[in-house]
Amino acid sequence: MTTTTTTEPAATAPRSGPARLILALACACQxxxxxxASIVNVALPSVRRDLGFTSTGVAWVVNGYLLTFAGFMLLGGRAADVFGHRxxxxxxxxxxxxxxxxxxxxxxxxxxxxxxITQGVGAAVLAPTTLAVLNTTFTEERARARAFGAWSAAGGVGGMAGALTGGALTTGLxxxxxFLINMPIGAVLVAVAMTVLPGIRAERxxxxxxxxxxxxxxxxxALxxxxxxxxxxxxxxSHVVAPTAAGLVLLAVFTVVEARFADQPMLPSRLFGLRGVAVGNLTLLLFGGITIAMWYFTSLFLQNVLDHSALRAGLGQTPAAIAFMLVARQSAILxxxxxxxxxxxGGSVCFVIGFxxxxxxxxxxxxxxxxxxxxxxIAAGIGLTFPTLMAAATAGVAGGDAGTAGGLANTAVQVGGSLGLAALATAAAARAAHASDAESANALADGYDLVFLTAAGLAAAIALVGMLLPRHQRT
Incomplete structure (x- = not known):
């Protein structure tokens, strides 16, 4: 059964606000x-001291958010299509x-x-729904590309501001x-959403x-x-093998359920009939490893090899974050x-040379x-590729599938990032372990250098897969 969307009766639906305000809302949510995802990192030592976390337990203040954020996005996107974007x-x-x-x-x-963990569930609904809102609001090709560029840049601002804002709030207050700063911001965004977004619901x-x-x-x-x-x-x-195996089995069951038994599948096969969706998501899966290599391992290199403080490392990545935002806006025009x-x-060439x-x-x-x-x-490469791939992975999708497509694209990036982190961290540790002093700056540098070389190879794969994208995107 094909899902279509209809507008709610005028008596119950608020008038749609101007497109610029809708774009601002989507960008603010992103x-x-x-x-x-990053603001808490700087506060972790204070959190551990005040609440009595163990050294391993405090990591779940970050991991709990990331786990549900990535795991629930596909469901969040589909729920937006079924129950309405607003x-x-x-x-x-x-x-x-x-x-x-x-x-x-x-x-x-x-x-x-x-x-x-609950915050991550909320984020998993927000991220794909903002993409769905953009996809159904901006249907003209140029306007759509600019909207995706602005949305991507907003995420870059959020990532850059995380460490600086977290440090300022933790130190000053x-x-x-x-956490508390989200309450007034969220209340304002709810009011804006109720005012400017049209009421859209799925077909009866x-x-x-x-x-x-x-x-x-x-x-x-589980995966x-x-x-x-x-x-x-x-x-x-067994801590890795058991949940990973369970996750793969459940995903195999999911595939069978969707293909044979679901009347209205959560992930409709018609989406993969669109080449931009299929190729775009495969490329985004690879791209997730690039982002981890850039932001995570570069930060570790600055701190563990060059002996920068966490704040200084964050400031050291600020020029790259600014470059990403500027290039992302320009790539939307191009x-x-x-x-x-x-x-x-072009982005892949930047990756290969940079890494x-x-x-x-x-x-x-x-x-x-x-x-x-x-x-x-590398940041320029991310600015060229990320908004482009997100636009490609959601282009040509019907309004009734916009949330699902957004959830799938966001999930691909997050899963690729998680797999990339695990693989690259293992490779770095293995290379460093060959040194006589595995904790020395030289040994750690060797491990990180292997990560960066691997990322350059990953960039070559992105270039090859990216050539399969459609020449012209349908909007």
């Missing part, structure tokens, strides 16, 4: 989602804000981790304000595929949970003119001479 955006904001309040007031580790009789929702969400969550344990326990540990293939190829250059850095390197240049190149 900013908040990405901000909360309704689910408001629901996501409400859950996210309420969980933030609970986290800010938490008195025990269990309450804080539970709040972060308390770590609790890292459309329902959520519960069997697919359960198996798909549980499978993704990601297993992969998250790799850096602590290793690939062969996309309708030159097409997705050329932008992905190849960065792989030559060592313990005796300097930031200005050996880190700044390559990270600016």
């Amino acid at each position: 900013f908040m989602v990405i901000l909360d 309704r689910m955006l408001v629901a996501g904001l409400s859950v996210f804000s309420a969980a933030s309040l609970v986290g800010g007031l938490a008195g025990t580790p269990e309450i804080l981790v539970g709040a972060r 308390s770590w609790r304000w890292v 009789g459309t329902s959520l595929d519960l069997a697919g929702a359960v198996t798909g969400t549980a499978g993704l969550a 990601l949970y297993g992969v998250m344990q790799v850096t602590e326990f290793g690939w062969t540990s 996309l309708p003119r030159v097409g997705a293939r050329l932008l992905v190829l 190849g250059w960065l792989s030559r850095a060592g313990a005796d390197s300097g930031y200005l001479a050996d880190v700044l240049g390559p990270t600016l190149l």
